[in-house]
Structure formats: C-alpha cells, structure tokens
Amino acid sequence: MEPILNKDEYTFYLIGNVDDFTERLGRVVRLGKEEIAVFKTTDEQIYALENKSPGPRGGTIAEGIISGEVLFDPICDWKISLKDGQVLDPDTGQVRTYPVHVHGNEVRVGLVKNEGGRFHE
Structure with missing residues (x-):
C-alpha cells in the first residue's frame, strides 16, 4: 500500500530529466x-533519500548499489528499502x-513547505 501524500504540504523542485539519472x-x-x-x-x-547513512559509522549513501528496490549501503553493508527508507x-x-x-521527462523532488530555509530553483 502506498503512503497517502498530501501534495499541498510539499513544494516540488525540478532536479533534472529522467535521462539525467x-x-x-546514485546522484547527489x-x-x-x-x-x-x-x-x-x-x-x-x-x-530520493537523504544522503546520510543510518549506520553507526555515518557517511553517505549516494555511492550505494541498487538491486531492484533495495539500496546496499556502502559504509555499513546494510540493505535499505528505496520505497520507505527502512533498513531491512x-x-x-x-x-x-x-x-x-x-x-x-521532468523529475521533481518535494520538500515539506516551511521546513528549512527558502531558496530559488
């Protein structure tokens, strides 16, 4: 079951085209x-996931390898679901x-409105 997403709570920012990925x-x-x-x-x-390993050693996850809908964390050798970010x-x-x-062909990522600083695309 997909999570319910209220798109009014997010501002979506253009990050590129499908072919850019x-x-x-991973791409930061x-x-x-x-x-x-x-x-x-x-x-x-x-x-799109926060580029931060949940493991005890920290680090980033962008260098991870994808198999299906699972990311293999390069730092901790953990498996992370791309769908919900849960460590398996x-x-x-x-x-x-x-x-x-x-x-x-446009790809946009949503950030919660009023969270963090304001910026322009």
Whole structure:
C-alpha cells in the first residue's frame, strides 16, 4: 500500500530529466540545506533519500548499489528499502525519503513547505 501524500504540504523542485539519472547509480542533488541521493531503478522508478547513512559509522549513501528496490549501503553493508527508507532485517534504522514526481521527462523532488530555509530553483 502506498503512503497517502498530501501534495499541498510539499513544494516540488525540478532536479533534472529522467535521462539525467543513470540506472542503479546514485546522484547527489542539493536543495537548500538538504543533500539528497537520487536513484533510478532498472524499471525507470526514481527514488530520493537523504544522503546520510543510518549506520553507526555515518557517511553517505549516494555511492550505494541498487538491486531492484533495495539500496546496499556502502559504509555499513546494510540493505535499505528505496520505497520507505527502512533498513531491512537483521539491522534497524531508517533513512528519510522525499516524494518524487515525474511529469513527462521532468523529475521533481518535494520538500515539506516551511521546513528549512527558502531558496530559488
């Protein structure tokens, strides 16, 4: 079941075109104070997660490898769901996710309104 998303709570920012993202490889996008790791799966789904490892050693996740809808964290060797950011068993934790809207070829990522600093595209 997909989470209910009230799009009125988000401002969506253009981060590129679908073709700008390489399948199974992460790309870092900065929106204001947010550093976001964006991934495209082999079935053309695009996911956006906070570029921060939930593991005890910290680090980033953009260098992770994608298999299906699972990200393999390069620092902790943990598996993270791209759908909801949940770390898969036997480990625990979660990565913040961001809503992605694809319209035509344009990819936009949503940030909660009134959260963080204001900036222009």
